[in-house]
Amino acid sequence: MSTTSPKAVPFNRTHVADNELAYLSEAVRQGFTCGDGPFTERAGRLLCELTGAGRALLTTSCTHALEMSAILLDLRPGDEVLMPSFTFVSTANAYALRGAVPVFVDCRPDTLNIDERLIEAAITERTRAVVVVHYAGVGCEMDAIGAVTRRHGLALIEDNAHGLGGLYRGRPLGSFGLMATQSFHATKNVQCGEGGALLVNDAALAARAEIIREKGTDRSRFFRGQVDKYQWVDIGSSYLPSDVLAAMLTAQLESFDAIQRLRQAVWRNYHEGLADWAAENGVAQPAVPGDRAHPAHLYHLLLPDLRNRQAFIAHLAAHGVQAAFHYQPLHSSPAGPRHGRAAPGGCPVTENVADRLVRLPLYAGLGEAGAARVVDAVRGYEVR
């Protein structure tokens, strides 16, 4: 290995926010390391400000927030939940764990979000909810989707793991659903290693959500002095993160604007620096409709086919750039047909884009020089 070759550009690197180490040490020193401490309160408030949510409950992960949403919907075995096939496994697992049946709807070829035109045809008398995922933080077609869920009396849930800070027609993602879920996993824009939140936009649900998060007890009410003892009052589990993780998250959320500026700069460098290369090579860049603002969660390209996608990832690796593919369709995954099914018409767009998609490195610390290195490496690839 040549000593002059610069270090490889990793796919992701976590950002250390300004007050992160100070808050971590404060959390440890204050002697309150379990959940629902002062930092949990602060992080929850910051999340409400950012998303306009009525209540934000920190959780141990987005996966757990999704599980809480399934409990809160009182889903029964055989109930159906519509969702995209092009998403992370947790979107489906959370509902399958309650015995509900994920029904996978195809995605739009442009934004890769659930195709709103296919939702109504997938509804049956067992359908209870629609879960949307704002892929790359580009909002789904929320006007059309809201109209369908209202018309059929279905609950709308947003898996907003990519979309913190994103806007649809000026309104924050995470504020459209009855509930929305966030992820603070190390790979997300704002992170505390492992963490998440359930945003609840309905006051009656918020009270029950608090109980489900606290092992089915009214412990939160007890600590507020609203009841004189706490007891088992509902089903629930342990979904409350340590205040130490909440301290990390508080610092990250306070640095949200700074983190976003850095990520947006990388995203724009890619988008502008690759425009002519993409056009010449038949490669599709991300599509962002004009009425949406995205939080630069990821930058993806669609190569013409699987062979070029694999050769492109190998080419980037050889040039010191770590790129990655993304979701494998859920409807055709080994567990897909066991727990769910594709909506009528199948998911041909999902199958097609899943084979062609590549994500480039995108993190706050990448900087202009790092982004330029990635752009150079990408431009050295010729589609064949």
Ligand SMILES: *Cc1c(COP(=O)(O)O)cnc(C)c1O
């Ligand atoms: C990351 C992610 C999740 C899971 O988040 P965790 O916090 O790791 O549980 C769920 N859904 C989507 C769309 C994600 O991107």
